[in-house]
Amino acid sequence: MIREFEKVILVENLILGYHGDLDFVKTQSTEGLKGKKVIFLVFGRNEKLPSLCIKTVRCASENFLIEKEVKALKLVQQKLKGDEERILPKLIKEGMINAYSYCIQEAVNGKRLKRSDTGFLCKILELISLIHHRFALGEIEIDDSFIDEHISGPVNNFLDFYNFRGTVLEGKATGIIEEFQKNKGLKIPLILQHGDFHFANIFKEGKKIKILDWENFAEISLPMYDLFTFLSSLRGEDLPTDEFLHLNGEEIKEYSEEFNIDEKLIKPIYQIHSILNFVKKIPLYNLNDFKVLEIKEVIF
Amino acid sequence: MAAKKRRKKPSRKAQKFDKIGLASLNLLSTTPRPDGRGPTTTRKFYARLITILLQIFRHCAGKLNPIILNFFMDYVCLKCQRKLVDRDNDWYCEYCQISWPKIHGLDCFFDRDDYWGEISRDEMKQLLASIERDGWQKANRELAQKDPQRLKFIYNPGRADWRFYVPLDNQSVVLDAGCGLGAITLPLAEVVKEVVAFDTSCERARFVQLRAAKENKTNIQVLVASLFNPPFKKQSFDLIVMNGLLEWVGAGKIDGNPGEIQIEALKKMKELLKPGGCLYIGIENRFGLPLLTGRGLDHSGLRFTSIMPRFLARIYAKIRRKSDYRTYTYTRRGYEKLLNDAGFENIDFFLPWPGYNDTRIIVPHRNLNALRYLVLNIMSSNSFVKKIVKIAIRIPFVLRLYRFLFFSFGIVANKNKQ
Numbered sequence: 001m002i003r004e005f006e007k008v009i010l011v012e013n014l015i016l017g018y019h020g021d022l023d024f025v026k027t028q029s030t031e032g033l034k035g036k037k038v039i040f041l042v043f044g045r046n047e048k049l050p051s052l053c054i055k056t057v058r059c060a061s062e063n064f065l066i067e068k069e070v071k072a073l074k075l076v077q078q079k080l081k082g083d084e085e086r087i088l089p090k091l092i093k094e095g096m097i098n099a100y101s102y103c104i105q106e107a108v109n110g111k112r113l114k115r116s117d118t119g120f121l122c123k124i125l126e127l128i129s130l131i132h133h134r135f136a137l138g139e140i141e142i143d144d145s146f147i148d149e150h151i152s153g154p155v156n157n158f159l160d161f162y163n164f165r166g167t168v169l170e171g172k173a174t175g176i177i178e179e180f181q182k183n184k185g186l187k188i189p190l191i192l193q194h195g196d197f198h199f200a201n202i203f204k205e206g207k208k209i210k211i212l213d214w215e216n217f218a219e220i221s222l223p224m225y226d227l228f229t230f231l232s233s234l235r236g237e238d239l240p241t242d243e244f245l246h247l248n249g250e251e252i253k254e255y256s257e258e259f260n261i262d263e264k265l266i267k268p269i270y271q272i273h274s275i276l277n278f279v280k281k282i283p284l285y286n287l288n289d290f291k292v293l294e295i296k297e298v299i300f
Numbered sequence: 301m302a303a304k305k306r307r308k309k310p311s312r313k314a315q316k317f318d319k320i321g322l323a324s325l326n327l328l329s330t331t332p333r334p335d336g337r338g339p340t341t342t343r344k345f346y347a348r349l350i351t352i353l354l355q356i357f358r359h360c361a362g363k364l365n366p367i368i369l370n371f372f373m374d375y376v377c378l379k380c381q382r383k384l385v386d387r388d389n390d391w392y393c394e395y396c397q398i399s400w401p402k403i404h405g406l407d408c409f410f411d412r413d414d415y416w417g418e419i420s421r422d423e424m425k426q427l428l429a430s431i432e433r434d435g436w437q438k439a440n441r442e443l444a445q446k447d448p449q450r451l452k453f454i455y456n457p458g459r460a461d462w463r464f465y466v467p468l469d470n471q472s473v474v475l476d477a478g479c480g481l482g483a484i485t486l487p488l489a490e491v492v493k494e495v496v497a498f499d500t501s502c503e504r505a506r507f508v509q510l511r512a513a514k515e516n517k518t519n520i521q522v523l524v525a526s527l528f529n530p531p532f533k534k535q536s537f538d539l540i541v542m543n544g545l546l547e548w549v550g551a552g553k554i555d556g557n558p559g560e561i562q563i564e565a566l567k568k569m570k571e572l573l574k575p576g577g578c579l580y581i582g583i584e585n586r587f588g589l590p591l592l593t594g595r596g597l598d599h600s601g602l603r604f605t606s607i608m609p610r611f612l613a614r615i616y617a618k619i620r621r622k623s624d625y626r627t628y629t630y631t632r633r634g635y636e637k638l639l640n641d642a643g644f645e646n647i648d649f650f651l652p653w654p655g656y657n658d659t660r661i662i663v664p665h666r667n668l669n670a671l672r673y674l675v676l677n678i679m680s681s682n683s684f685v686k687k688i689v690k691i692a693i694r695i696p697f698v699l700r701l702y703r704f705l706f707f708s709f710g711i712v713a714n715k716n717k718q
């Protein structure tokens with residue numbers, strides 16, 4: 001058993017580049033951020049499973065990713081008192097070495113959820129509801145300021161970034177804004193959002209289900225984003241809006257009833273989600289010219 | 301009694317000036333003239349002006365600190381090893397009276413017109429012209445349209461992630477030998493004091509230079525040089541990177557045994573390392589599974605040459621390609637011997653997956669448990685063969701065999717500290 005003290009020393013050595021008595025498997029996130037973050041799974045010499053998971057970044061300008069994840073883990077841990085152990089990886093330490101942020105988490109040794117694991121669907125939907133209930137921040141009325149602040153602003157932002165694809169996005173974006181303008185006066189709940197609630201970020205560890213990779217979280221966000229991300233990752237990401245809403249109608253209906261979301265708002269919220277997903281899928285070469293990370297900052 | 305006039309305490313500003321040696325300038329303005337009168341207004345004015353200019357310079361120097369304080373690596377003469385003089389258009393050795401040119405601001409210490417790379421020379425020239433004419437965005441898009449994988453190859457920062465395994469800090473000076481298109485140079489520049497990158501190809505070095513300028517990396521020094529005769533003094537670097545280079549070293553010379561040429565190159569690198577410095581090599585395994593099964597081509601451009609005995613590979617290459625077989629790769633033991641012969645010690649092996657040029661995962665060679673975890677939990681099992689491998693890997697012998705046949709190695713070797 002590795003003592004806490006030793007873990008920290010070794011981790012700091014690792015970040016500085018030395019490796020001591022432990023061995024590491026380096027991996028990197030493959031979704032969304034295209035590997036801006038580096039993950040180390042730490043093995044003791046004779047251990048068959050990793051005991052620790054160290055996350056760090058490739059360059060100091062990405063430090064905010066780790067800081068965001070740490071913030072999210074702390075926040076969610078606080079709110080999910082009693083349930084946190086079965087939902088979150090345990091945060092062991094956070095810090096900075098040579099201007100690089102890192103955090104150490106307990107390694108999750110379960111198995112990644114697969115597309116075919118539909119048996120877990122109910123359990124995960126319950127989980128989304130639980131998290132969203134604990135983080136309910138009240139409701140907000142849809143008015144001009146809401147549309148300007150939460151819809152038009154971000155939409156214009158990513159249109160600016162992806163101006164060469166503007167022709168594809170522009171019509172959609174103005175459509176969403178118009179849709180929200182039509183629905184002025186309706187109320188919408190604001191909640192915490194995981195931001196990357198992909199099935200591959202959900203692990204089965206015995207009976208527990210653990211949710212990983214919180215670096216895209218947003219404290220105040222529109223509802224349903226996580227639900228849509230999860231359902232689209234499970235049942236096809238490129239479905240047209242109506243088809244998607246029809247296919248997942250039951251789950252969406254259940255969720256919207258639970259959170260009192262007006263039916264009229266479901267479609268525009270899904271469209272926002274699909275635009276953000278579209279942005280995520282822009283191939284790697286664009287990362288060099290456009291900073292997707294800045295878009296990640298947009299709160300939805 | 302007249303009150304004694306107190307001498308005014310110098311202001312903080314004045315104290316600061318004194319610190320930077322401006323007291324002498326104040327003297328300029330207060331020195332009496334020969335007839336005993338005080339300094340002229342003009343003298344006062346000039347003194348004040350100089351003070352202000354110095355103040356501005358000091359302020360700017362503070363802001364440009366990283367640039368001004370980034371002392372670039374000195375070049376030495378390739379013949380006499382004396383320091384070269386920086387002239388406008390060339391580097392000059394006063395002792396040997398030889399000069400080496402600067403082309404487009406690129407220091408050229410290699411006169412052979414050499415080019416290699418995954419992009420043809422003409423394409424490379426077009427790309428450079430496009431970058432300079434239309435900017436990076438358009439040039440990248442054009443390149444991506446031809447082949448998106450190329451862009452991934454050039455810009456994937458994961459190719460330098462082995463850096464987490466070597467002792468580097470913000471004071472380290474690194475040499476990226478055979479820097480190619482800078483895929484490793486740029487991520488390394490994020491963490492170290494200075495990266496010196498060289499390549500034998502002018503076009504590729506120019507690309508790295510433009511890329512460094514675009515990313516505002518002021519701690520990258522790019523030049524054109526040969527591995528066997530680089531213009532640096534001994535013991536200059538903390539880390540030397542030879543990613544995908546060692547296997548080509550033998551092909552760089554027409555005569556001599558490629559193995560011996562490789563040892564010679566390694567010895568040269570060892571000379572350039574500081575005591576206790578580190579060498580990183582990214583290279584294929586001679587018996588890597590794709591080479592063994594014929595799915596991949598060897599560096600000779602032919603199948604199976606790496607697994608043949610050398611003499612047979614030579615004959616085969618001469619028949620098939622009318623050229624000698626000079627791109628030697630080895631097994632883990634072979635590399636160990638090669639590095640020991642060159643005088644390196646503490647040699648560590650890593651297994652980069654899927655390969656050293658597109659690294660997602662790095663497993664220490666000695667940790668079989670970690671390798672098993674990689675195969676069972678991280679690798680995909682989307683084909684029948686992979687599914688079989690996943691089942692068989694639980695048997696210790698198969699696991700060891702899989703390690704023996706792993707596609708490529710990341711090797712970290714140290715120079716002794718004395």
